[in-house]
Amino acid sequence: MSDADMPHTEAVHRQHTALSVLYAALTVLAIWVVHEFVPAVLWAGVLSIALWPLFERIGRWPVLQSRPRLVAAVLVVLVAIVFVVPLVFGVANLSGEIHNFYGQMQSIERDGLPPPDWLAKLPFGSQQVTAWWRANLADPHSGGALLGRLPRGSLLMYGSHFGKQLVHALVTFGFMLMVMFFVFSAGPTLRVQLLRAARRAFGDDGASLATRMAISVRGTVSGLVLVGLGEGVLLGVAYFFTGVPHAVLLAALSAVAAMLPFCAPVIFILAALYLLAQGSTVAAIVLLVVGVVIVFVAEHFIRPMLIGGSSRLPFLLVLFGILGGFGTLGLLGLFVGPALMTILMVLWQDYAQRK
Structure with missing residues (x-):
């Protein structure tokens, strides 16, 4: 490169830098305007x-x-x-x-x-x-x-x-x-555009990371929502046959609680204590046993398989992502947390395999 081209190259570099800063500032401003x-x-x-x-x-x-x-x-x-x-x-x-x-x-x-x-x-x-x-x-x-x-x-x-x-x-x-x-x-046009933008900004690794994040979110939704709804339905059947009042309402509460790890037992234990106070000892024991079996199978087998298997995350990281995300971002964090754990896992694997 000749000396005459140096000022032009520096000017182009400064323009690209200024344009990037402008894009970033406008993006932050737009997010601030619509932050609600x-x-x-x-x-x-x-x-x-x-x-x-x-x-x-x-x-x-x-x-x-x-x-x-x-x-x-x-x-x-x-x-x-x-x-x-x-x-x-x-x-x-x-x-x-x-x-x-x-x-x-x-x-x-x-x-x-x-x-x-x-x-x-x-x-x-x-x-x-x-x-x-x-x-x-x-x-x-x-x-x-x-x-x-x-x-x-x-x-x-x-x-x-x-x-x-x-x-x-x-x-x-x-x-x-x-x-x-x-x-x-x-439709598919937006998906192609997003992957193209990720590939242009971060290369093929960025596009692969975006795909894995999407898979992680999809698995988390399946593991939390679908498993929670399944637990709620099964516990609702148990409430109905053991004579717990407002079985449908308790089933809905159990489904919502089951979307958080290890929270569903709070509902069916309280229901079992109510039956015990009413003198229905056998029904209380049956409800307690059925509830423990349902939650044990769902929490230790089905949910880890759906969440961890889809994103190839260890269950401990999945649990940290769910609980930490919920504590930081509320319900939205339940799904964002495991996606962030996926990013950390991918970054660690890339760093560990880099020579």
């Missing part, structure tokens, strides 16, 4: 990656071939139904329970609360507990005074906060469905 919608976009990305095989399968139907927008609409409607129907059912049950709760509070303040029959069936301390109940709750004056000490203002504040969070979650869910529709409408 970032959770919806991230959720849409996670679900789009997880549902992409289903999108391709539906797109091969003869009626829907070469109609990506119609396929996207069908899939988004299915997602909305899967999420909205249980939510409506849960809110309706919760509203009914709250109404009954306030009715019971008014009845206690007016007439007192007589001791329930199951107190006499307690294995020990039955007489003492019954005597305390009669002295503090069965008398209208004592029961009303005890209820009067409840922080009703705090309860109303928590209820208002819960309502605001529910509305915010529904708005985020609506934007997520919109983003999912546009992602699926773009």
